[in-house]
Amino acid sequence: MKHDGWIPTACYQCKAECAILARVEDGKVKEIRGNPSGRGKACVKGMAGVSLQYSPDRITRPLKRVGERGEGRFEPVSWDEALDIIAAKLNELRDKGEAHKLTASFFPHSITDPKWRFLNAYGGFINTALPHCDSAKIVAFIKTMGGVPNHHIPPAWFTVPPGGIMIMAGRHAFGGLDDAAVPLDILEARRRGARLVVLDPFFSEDAAKADWWIPVRPSGDTALFLGMINHIIAREMYDRDFVENWIREGDFDKLKEYVRDKTPAAMSVICDVPAADIRKLAEMCAEAPSVGVDSFKGIMLGQALDFGHAWTIFLAITGNIDNPGGQPLPDLTPLSPVEPVPAGPSLAEKGFHVTGPDREKFRNYSFIMEPTWYQAQAIKNGGLKVLINSEANPALTEMGQSEWCRAVTMKENGAYKLELLVSYEIMLSETSKYADLVLPDKTYFERWELLYMPWWYNFGQGVLLRQPVVEAPGECRHSNEVFIELGKRLCPEYFAFRDDVEFYDIQLAGLGLSVAKLQDMGGIWSPGTMGFRKYRDAGGFGTPSKKIHLYWEDLEEAGQAMPRPGLAPEYEADAEAYPFILVSYRSIFHQGTGQWSHNNPQLRDPVSGLYENPALINPIAAEKLGIKDGDRVTIASRTGEIEATAKLSQRIRPDCIALHHGFGSSIGRVAASGSGVSDNALIPDAGTTLDWQDLVGGESHVSTRVRIQS
Numbered sequence: 013m014k015h016d017g018w019i020p021t022a023c024y025q026c027k028a029e030c031a032i033l034a035r036v037e038d039g040k041v042k043e044i045r046g047n048p049s050g051r052g053k054a055c056v057k058g059m060a061g062v063s064l065q066y067s068p069d070r071i072t073r074p075l076k077r078v079g080e081r082g083e084g085r086f087e088p089v090s091w092d093e094a095l096d097i098i099a100a101k102l103n104e105l106r107d108k109g110e111a112h113k114l115t116a117s118f119f120p121h122s123i124t125d126p127k128w129r130f131l132n133a134y135g136g137f138i139n140t141a142l143p144h145c146d147s148a149k150i151v152a153f154i155k156t157m158g159g160v161p162n163h164h165i166p167p168a169w170f171t172v173p174p175g176g177i178m179i180m181a182g183r184h185a186f187g188g189l190d191d192a193a194v195p196l197d198i199l200e201a202r203r204r205g206a207r208l209v210v211l212d213p214f215f216s217e218d219a220a221k222a223d224w225w226i227p228v229r230p231s232g233d234t235a236l237f238l239g240m241i242n243h244i245i246a247r248e249m250y251d252r253d254f255v256e257n258w259i260r261e262g263d264f265d266k267l268k269e270y271v272r273d274k275t276p277a278a279m280s281v282i283c284d285v286p287a288a289d290i291r292k293l294a295e296m297c298a299e300a301p302s303v304g305v306d307s308f309k310g311i312m313l314g315q316a317l318d319f320g321h322a323w324t325i326f327l328a329i330t331g332n333i334d335n336p337g338g339q340p341l342p343d344l345t346p347l348s349p350v351e352p353v354p355a356g357p358s359l360a361e362k363g364f365h366v367t368g369p370d371r372e373k374f375r376n377y378s379f380i381m382e383p384t385w386y387q388a389q390a391i392k393n394g395g396l397k398v399l400i401n402s403e404a405n406p407a408l409t410e411m412g413q414s415e416w417c418r419a420v421t422m423k424e425n426g427a428y429k430l431e432l433l434v435s436y437e438i439m440l441s442e443t444s445k446y447a448d449l450v451l452p453d454k455t456y457f458e459r460w461e462l463l464y465m466p467w468w469y470n471f472g473q474g475v476l477l478r479q480p481v482v483e484a485p486g487e488c489r490h491s492n493e494v495f496i497e498l499g500k501r502l503c504p505e506y507f508a509f510r511d512d513v514e515f516y517d518i519q520l521a522g523l524g525l526s527v528a529k530l531q532d533m534g535g536i537w538s539p540g541t542m543g544f545r546k547y548r549d550a551g552g553f554g555t556p557s558k559k560i561h562l563y564w565e566d567l568e569e570a571g572q573a574m575p576r577p578g579l580a581p582e583y584e585a586d587a588e589a590y591p592f593i594l595v596s597y598r599s600i601f602h603q604g605t606g607q608w609s610h611n612n613p614q615l616r617d618p619v620s621g622l623y624e625n626p627a628l629i630n631p632i633a634a635e636k637l638g639i640k641d642g643d644r645v646t647i648a649s650r651t652g653e654i655e656a657t658a659k660l661s662q663r664i665r666p667d668c669i670a671l672h673h674g675f676g677s678s679i680g681r682v683a684a685s686g687s688g689v690s691d692n693a694l695i696p697d698a699g700t701t702l703d704w705q706d707l708v709g710g711e712s713h714v715s716t717r718v719r720i721q722s
């Protein structure tokens with residue numbers, strides 16, 4: 013443990029995990045700042061971390077359920093008893109040949125995470141919220157370019173040249189932060205003469221800073237991009253050199269033929285953006301020195317992969333791959349493997365999506381992790397028996413949240429179908445109310461973690477050390493320490509190292525580093541500047557042909573060899589009964605449903621924070637419905653209904669309603685006394701709408717159709 017002073021570590025008030033400095037005095041965290049060696053930024057949540065560290069709601073002892081799941085009644089137990097219960101259950105499962113019926117659901121901070129090693133060694137699966145974020149983008153990039161893009165990170169906005177264009181298409185960079193530096197990088201790029209274009213049905217903070225806000229119809233982005241592709245090809249404004257040298261032979265001709273009828277005029281009808289605007293944006297992009305496109309939640313609809321596909325085609329034909337201001341490709345410095353390396357179970361053979369009831373539908377699924385929504389389906393189906401949740405709150409974050417709650421409380425012959433549910437938490441959450449065991453985690457101020465992130469914004473190729481800056485209270489233990497202990501008990505051949513620090517040391521050895529050395533270096537290591545157009549020296553891209561694949565022959569049968577221009581299927585259905593589209597968004601004040609922010613008095617403060625989430629309704633729509641500002645309204649979908657306060661606002665299209673995601677916690681001193689409603693009470697569970705899913709890389713979950721009853 014370091015002593016008092018400014019100590020470098022990594023924030024975890026949200027999933028961006030920025031490099032920060034913590035000021036420690038008398039063994040207590042007093043203040044947070046961005047770490048100047050990590051570009052020096054921390055956001056309001058990051059700085060408010062101090063309030064939470066000393067919250068009276070912290071759990072400090074393991075708890076065991078008394079009563080039924082969901083009641084939230086617990087009694088303290090010892091760590092020994094808790095670990096014995098888990099180890100006995102896991103032994104029983106493995107003895108029956110059902111190790112794959114263990115799932116641990118956690119946020120994979122890094123491929124250095126020992127939880128992942130445990131699952132691979134034991135034979136269970138990681139099931140994570142990551143497919144919610146932008147899996148369609150990842151799958152689209154792999155299929156087109158053969159490389160994993162920098163997940164969770166946008167183009168490197170700090171590299172945009174003057175005149176470059178930054179397009180946010182379903183991306184809220186000033187609200188759903190990827191790094192506290194991103195908003196400033198975007199603003200600085202604009203100061204250098206770059207231009208910001210925001211496609212969003214909601215006038216986000218990004219839109220407020222933009223040169224051009226285009227309030228596209230929800231899910232119209234694919235049509236808009238296809239219209240631009242048509243125009244760029246028709247006018248021969250594409251990057252001839254890139255197309256001739258780096259696109260697989262024959263693909264460009266197929267594209268040309270495919271987009272012939274996808275004119276701006278035809279696409280305008282779908283996306284509700286004037287044809288003249290589609291042409292104008294296409295010409296701007298074709299003439300600009302660089303174009304970077306980013307999308308995130310806005311993409312995660314029933315035809316998510318079509319948009320990912322159209323987006324990558326657009327980048328390819330305009331020559332914006334691995335260039336300054338365009339889409340960077342990763343260049344990883346590998347860490348040393350920890351031998352022996354466990355192979356892990358085969359997702360294709362044993363994963364939920366193949367053991368589940370709709371296995372045929374998953375033939376084309378090509379993301380490496382199970383989506384969280386499949387938990388409920390697998391429990392019902394007997395495919396999931398033990399669920400260990402860490403840093404996740406599916407009882408509130410899952411669309412159709414009640415589906416998850418129903419599944420985990422489902423009984424057969426008097427016993428729960430899900431045989432064991434464990435929740436690691438810092439404070440009790442909606443999810444831990446259902447757990448059989450609640451384990452008290454160490455906070456990010458109290459634990460070691462090696463963050464090695466191919467998907468990282470600032471240090472795309474580097475490592476960042478999270479180190480304990482203060483002691484943990486009571487009996488808190490970090491989930492990684494506990495997984496290592498379970499590994500030592502259940503698969504000792506893979507856990508021969510002493511502890512988490514030694515595990516990280518082995519991985520760092522190949523870089524000539526160790527945890528202690530990293531500590532001395534200020535916690536950050538980066539191999540240097542990012543390289544551009546690396547495919548030239550590498551002899552091409554990671555695809556089989558070494559060229560860019562615009563045409564996906566493996567999806568011919570599914571009708572997705574080229575991007576389909578239609579709207580998301582969930583928006584096509586029920587338009588008469590449910591005339592509005594629900595759009596959910598984030599803000600800088602909160603991370604998901606996280607108790608860390610929703611239970612933080614600073615971030616929930618009505619003046620300096622964000623206390624509630626009224627439903628934003630356009631005044632034109634409100635007038636028709638006779639709704640006034642401040643009225644209580646009922647918003648209903650086919651899945652459920654909520655009561656919310658109406659806030660009339662021009663920030664949202666008249667055919668949509670905007671709701672801040674993540675509210676609705678009923679537990680914790682601050683969270684439970686606050687106001688706010690959960691969007692996921694309205695959104696259907698993805699597992700119950702498989703007909704809408706493309707089930708290749710995407711999922712439909714951020715939204716649904718709703719109606720307003722005043």
Ligand SMILES: Nc1nc2c(c(=O)[nH]1)N[C@H]1C(S)=C(S)[C@@H](COP(=O)(O)OP(=O)(O)OC[C@H]3O[C@@H](n4cnc5c(=O)[nH]c(N)nc54)[C@H](O)[C@@H]3O)O[C@H]1N2
Pocket residue numbers: 026027028144145146180181182183184185187188189190211212213214216228229230231232233307308309310311595596597598599600601602603604
């Ligand atoms: N402060 C904060 N930062 C976070 C998080 C957080 O909760 N809080 N969460 C982290 C996580 S897990 C993630 S995945 C990222 C998410 O990062 P973002 O996806 O950038 O965050 P959201 O605010 O959900 O933004 C989605 C935007 O898409 C718009 N949108 C909805 N439908 C459409 C559409 O069809 N087309 C277009 N063009 N736009 C549409 C919405 O209006 C909204 O502005 O943020 C990460 N960072």
Ligand SMILES: Nc1nc2c(c(=O)[nH]1)N[C@H]1C(S)=C(S)[C@@H](COP(=O)(O)OP(=O)(O)OC[C@H]3O[C@@H](n4cnc5c(=O)[nH]c(N)nc54)[C@H](O)[C@@H]3O)O[C@H]1N2
Pocket residue numbers: 024119141142144145309402403404405406409410411436437438439441453454455456491596597603604605606607608673691692695713714715
């Ligand atoms: N309607 C709608 N639903 C969505 C989204 C949306 O935009 N709209 N976004 C989706 C997306 S992209 C994602 S990624 C998911 C996110 O969903 P989740 O992965 O479930 O994440 P959070 O909502 O942030 O909840 C995180 C939980 O971890 C706890 N926690 C925080 N720090 C620690 C820690 O150090 N240790 C432990 N053990 N626990 C900790 C918090 O208190 C909180 O209860 O939600 C998805 N759900």
Ligand code: SF4
Pocket residue numbers: 023024025026027028029030053054055056057058059189190191192
């Ligand atoms: S964006 Fe803010 S809350 Fe998220 S990790 Fe960075 S400083 Fe922390």
Ligand SMILES: [Mo]
Pocket residue numbers: 141142144145146
């Ligand atoms: Mo996410």
